[in-house]
Amino acid sequence: MKNPFLIGTHIYFRALEREDAPLLVAWVNDPEVTRTLELFYRPRNLQAELEFIDAMNKSEQDVVFAIVVKETDALIGVTGLHRINFKERHAVFSIFIGEKSEWGKGYGTEATALMAGYAFDILNLNRVSLQVYEYNDRGIKAYEKVGFVREGVLRQEHYYAGRYWDTIAMAMLKEEWEAKKRS
DSSP states (O other), X not given: OOSOSEEOSSEEEEEOOGGGHHHHHHHHTOHHHHTTOSSOSSOOOHHHHHHHHHHHHHOSSOEEEEXXXXXXXXXXXXXXXXXXXXXXXXXXXXEEEOOGGGTTSSHHHHHHHHHHHIIIIISOOSEEEEEEETTOHHHHHHHXXXXXXXXXXXXXXXXXXXXXXXXXXXXXXHHHHHHHHHO
C-alpha cells in the first residue's frame, strides 16, 4: 500500500498525488464515466487536473481521496467530502470509479461506507448529503445499501442524452449511521 490514510477490506484511501493527474484526465474525458458526474460537460486537460489536485490538497472545506485496490495498488477512482461546514457539521459527498474494468465489484459501495465512517466517526459530522441522477441505478443502490435516505427530487433538473432527468437528493444523518453500524 502506498501512503494509506483509511484502510477498508478491499480498498484503501490515500491522498491524490500530482502523478495521478494523467489517469484522472483520461477518466474525466470519457463520456461513459462522466455521464453520472455533475460538473463534467466539456473536455479537461492535464493542467486543469493538476490545478484540481493542488486545490483539493490545500482546501479547508474539501477532503478528497484516491480510491485504491489493496491487492494491486491500482488507482480506480476518487471520492470526497465537499463544502464541509464544521459549525453546522455537514458536507456533500462525491464519488466516481473511473476504471471501468472495476465497475460492479462493490468498490463504490465499500468506498461510500468508508467515507461515511470518516465523516461521522472521525470528522464528527452530523449530516452527509449527495445528489444522484435518476438513471444512475448502480449509484442509488450503493448509497441506499450504505444507509443514505431519499429526501426529495429535483424534477427534470439534469439534461443528458437528449432529455431531462430528475436529480434525487439523498442524505444520511450520524444517528442513522450509528444505527446501521449496530445492525
